[in-house]
Amino acid sequence: ETGVTQTPRHLVMGMTNKKSLKCEQHLGHNAMYWYKQSAKKPLELMFVYSLEERVENNSVPSRFSPECPNSSHLFLHLHTLQPEDSALYLCASSHPGLEHPPEQFFGPGTRLTVL
Amino acid sequence: GENVEQHPSTLSVQEGDSAVIKCTYSDSASNYFPWYKQELGKRPQLIIDIRSNVGEKKDQRIAVTLNKTAKHFSLHITETQPEDSAVYFCAASMTTDSWGKFQFGAGTQVVVTP
Numbered sequence: 270e271t272g273v274t275q276t277p278r279h280l281v282m283g284m285t286n287k288k289s290l291k292c293e294q295h296l297g298h299n300a301m302y303w304y305k306q307s308a309k310k311p312l313e314l315m316f317v318y319s320l321e322e323r324v325e326n327n328s329v330p331s332r333f334s335p336e337c338p339n340s341s342h343l344f345l346h347l348h349t350l351q352p353e354d355s356a357l358y359l360c361a362s363s364h365p366g367l368e369h370p371p372e373q374f375f376g377p378g379t380r381l382t383v384l
Numbered sequence: 385g386e387n388v389e390q391h392p393s394t395l396s397v398q399e400g401d402s403a404v405i406k407c408t409y410s411d412s413a414s415n416y417f418p419w420y421k422q423e424l425g426k427r428p429q430l431i432i433d434i435r436s437n438v439g440e441k442k443d444q445r446i447a448v449t450l451n452k453t454a455k456h457f458s459l460h461i462t463e464t465q466p467e468d469s470a471v472y473f474c475a476a477s478m479t480t481d482s483w484g485k486f487q488f489g490a491g492t493q494v495v496v497t498p
Binding site for chain 2: 273300309310311312314317319324325359363364365371372373375376377378
């Protein structure tokens with residue numbers, strides 16, 4: 270394990286459901302990220318949290334709502350999703366700064382299917 | 385913002401041959417270039433990275449080269465083995481970016497046939 274965990278690993282939901290994805294990092298990092306990975310597309314950065322403050326929202330629809338209660342935990346709340354939102358959702362963490370290598374450590378991802 | 389293009393999208397090689405993946409970036413301020421490997425059903429993992437103050441870095445069978453003037457960098461895998469089969473992603477970033485954001489390429493599916 271790399272120190273970044275995600276639950277659940279698989280999720281099937283209907284378009285009217287509300288669900289949440291959870292990410293936890295045990296690496297002492299201060300930045301966390303949500304990515305969407307669809308087939309044949311680059312990793313799409315959705316949200317960035319730095320020191321528990323959202324610093325980036327890459328034009329993500331409001332049906333995706335992130336939450337970062339502390340530097341170790343990151344959630345992605347989902348509601349009224351569309352079938353095209355089906356993808357692998359990856360969480361990552363890092364400790365950016367001149368004195369630290371900027372490597373991002375990824376979790377195993379949540380495979381989301383929206384029916 | 386930064387834009388990263390990666391080629392080819394798929395690459396088939398015979399075991400023992402070399403594989404080369406190329407990426408170009410648009411922002412001359414980018415100074416950190418990692419490569420991630422993602423095996424089927426697994427998370428992306430860093431395999432090698434290079435900073436803009438060096439032109440080449442090597443780690444066993446893997447090497448990365450950087451041409452800052454042309455704004456492109458490449459991943460070289462020599463003596464390929466079946467376990468090298470995976471999707472490889474390049475990325476560009478700035479170490480001065482307080483939030484550590486990466487711009488990823490679209491990925492290259494590498495298939496090594498025995």
